[in-house]
Amino acid sequence: MSPMPAAKTRYKMQHLEQRTGVNRETIRFYIHEGLLPEPERTSRNMAWYSERHVELVKLIRQLQEREFLPLRAIKALIHDTDDYEFTPRQKEVFALISERLGTGLASPETSAPLKKTRDRLGYSQAEMDELCRLGVIQAEGGALSALDVEILTQWAKLRRSVLSAERGVTSEDLGIVMSAVDYLFSREVRFFVQKLSDLADKEAELILTEVIPGVNRLFALMHERKVRSFASQFGRSEKASAE
Template sequence: MRIAELSRRSGIPVPTIKYYLREGLLPPGELSSRNQASYDEGHIRRLRLVRALLEIGRLPIATIKSVLSELDTPEPNLHHAMGRALRGSIASEPGPEGDREVETLIERRGWSVSPEAPARRAVADVIAAMHQLGWDSMLAQIDGYAEIADRAARLDMEVLARHSEPDEIVYSAVVGTILGDALIAGLRRLAQENASAQMYRRDGEPTPAATRECR
């Protein structure tokens, strides 16, 4: 198919598609002549992926490019690519603020995580920020959140196990991880609203927390 049809079927304007081609987010179509290329279903799939990572995952174009290029590699190191995607590849200098706490948490849970996993930095940054904000009560429960993360990861693996073709697994890991973040965040918001509604209803006299929370 030609670019007009690709645009029509994907709902993305032609200039934008050309931009993605320039940026290397979309592989070039097969040139049949100097100004004629043909695109296929793979391009449509790729465009949808790009838009999902952009709009749902909120990743910047540059990060999407690096994630996709990792995905196109024969032996992709997905953990690293997606770890970088987590914090937009902004590396704050290694201050020992939350570093030690991440370290001990990983040890406590017996997790095996490579020392240069970008997610370590990301978690350390969040911990540091929470300390700065005097929001230590959440950090006191960090093992509880780690347990939840563990359950989520096990579910992720189960989902991943349903796929057998190697190409699909890699693709799926990306989608599952990045869109999964958005899904979990959204579900948590719904569950929070429910939880605070329950709390409000339970005791006859609403606590200050409940009144504040439940509108």
């Protein structure tokens, strides 16, 4: 006789809190934002959570605390990779990328004081707080990474151009860029899972030296072409009208 299949493990909210170390208010927020599936409800006041909830809550916290990803990016990543499992080799490649690019933590060699950078570039503390909330920068312990400083420098240049506060442009408008980056990144992860499952060591190195810089450059070039194409249509239209 075949053995009976093991019953699915189910948890009440208090047990889910214990398993994950995350409080119920945060878990309910994750569900509301679409990061977690709804629990199984057997009555109006009884909800059951699965092992999948445990895994996802732990993953979300890890991506927030170790990789400093905003919830918007985590949601895109979870939904686009939910049906995939990374191979051991792919995990090794991710570890290599993390080692070479750094974890995102500001270190003494590459960091800059937040307050000094803020004052030098002309940001208010409220603006810095908003940029942190949006996930544009990731200030740690009063310090900024070199990457964060470059992002702030570029945004400051744009603010001094026509994208000024006087025209109503705020940090919230960077959401356009963040959404594009989140979408591109989620598709990159899907592509990696589907196409690059058995990279050799030399090929993994090329991800860092060729692929990442190349994709960044392609994105910039294609964006420029879109702008040129859009603008040229107006030029042709006005010329035709004049004739």
